[in-house]
Amino acid sequence: MSLSSPDAPVPNLVPDGYSVAQTPYGLRVDGADGGRLLYARPDAPAEPPEGVDPGDPRPPHRADLVLVDVVESPETIGALRRAGVVGLTTAVVAVGGDHRVHSPAEFARRARLWGALAPSDGQELRCPPSAWPPSRPHGPYRVLVTGGARSGKSAEAERRLLGEPEVLYLATGPAPDPEEDRSWARRVAEHRARRPSWWRTVETPDAASVLAEADGAVLFDCVGTWLARAMEDCGMWAEQAPADAEERLAARVDALVAAWRASGAYVVAVTNEVGSGVVPPTASGGLFRDWLGRLNQLLAAESEEVVLATAGRVVPLP
Structure with a gap:
């Protein structure tokens, strides 16, 4: 037929x-x-x-x-x-x-x-199927998707979860204000429009608590915005940072990595690839680069998969 x-x-x-x-x-x-x-x-x-x-x-x-x-x-x-x-x-x-x-x-x-x-041309398939379909990841399973700006990393993370019946979208960035930052508001709107209507969204910087309680599938977007907010909360952007700022941030990073390690969900996280030989022109930029580089390595060490998105292509990192 x-x-x-x-x-x-x-x-x-x-x-x-x-x-x-x-x-x-x-x-x-x-x-x-x-x-x-x-x-x-x-x-x-x-x-x-x-x-x-x-x-x-x-x-x-x-x-x-x-x-x-x-x-x-x-x-x-x-x-x-x-x-x-x-x-x-x-x-x-x-x-x-x-x-x-x-x-x-x-x-x-x-x-x-x-x-x-994904059968080849001319392949015969029987109904009911005689061959079991390939299995997709189930929790606990962690995937870290890294890449530069506009590399396709968020699209790849979303693509990985399109076959899931229940997805929690963990948004760690600030709520968009079209009057103050039209570019950010436009990017958030584009991301929302791409997502299936039945995905749930939670907007919070408390990623560790969400990961600890979640089951099913979670899209964590993104680690970089989470870190920027955590650094701000710890006073690290101030001209005179509190003496215990780095200690407080380290505790938050440890809590996030522990929640990532212990999560029973199928979690796909987006992060930013920083550095690549370029030295940030400001002290705050260098501080953010160093901390995000460390955090990426810690999360990658606890992940079943790590992939690099670049120019819209995806490269697995063994």
């Missing part, structure tokens, strides 16, 4: 024992053997239909194999997991690779992040 889109008209010629129907989640094919295949809509809702028993191990809208155009709308995978269409035994198949993803290897990498299969 060839379908051009999940909104395509239901074909008139359906083999005996099969049924095809449009659903809020996309075009669904029920097979003669009981298998269920779904060609997902890019705007699939993130909630289950009314009347579905949350305790049902195989609810009537659960699919065995789901096709998702992950270039058009990768967050659809997270929406379908949240809605219960995709369960533990559902195979998610990533389709739609084109020039918007720079290589087949990158397409396959993204699919793995979301627990999806």
Whole structure:
């Protein structure tokens, strides 16, 4: 059966024992053997239909194999997991690779992040699937994404969590004030617009407490803004810093690293890559560089993965 889109008209010629129907989640094919295949809509809702028993191990809208155009709308995978269409035994198949993803290897990498299969052309897939889909990270699991300004680090961190049904966005920067800083307000608005609507946002500098209590998935954005606020709270930006300023900051850094180490969540944190041979022109800039460099190393030492984003590409750091 060839379908051009999940909104395509239901074909008139359906083999005996099969049924095809449009659903809020996309075009669904029920097979003669009981298998269920779904060609997902890019705007699939993130909630289950009314009347579905949350305790049902195989609810009537659960699919065995789901096709998702992950270039058009990768967050659809997270929406379908949240809605219960995709369960533990559902195979998610990533389709739609084109020039918007720079290589087949990158397409396959993204699919793995979301627990999806990236089959080759002509590969035969069975429904229900005979091969278990690749597993995606689950907590406790920590990923540190580092990179320079406008390197694509935040986009990579967000991309990694698009397949998750529950995501807590931990924003450590100050609340935007369009009157005082239009550039910052615009950047915050751009980040919000990119995130799926069901992600929760917590704006707080107390990252350690959030990490200690969190489960599911957390996006921590970002370590640099957290450190800048912590340094300000400890008086390190003042002309005459308190005598115990560095001691107080060190205690906060230790608490953050301890919470990062002990967190039971799947956490992806964004940080800034500083230095790279450039000496900051001010004493405060040098102080921030030194502390952030130390903190990045401490977090990296406690991470399952560390990746460097540069020019929109992602390089794993073994």
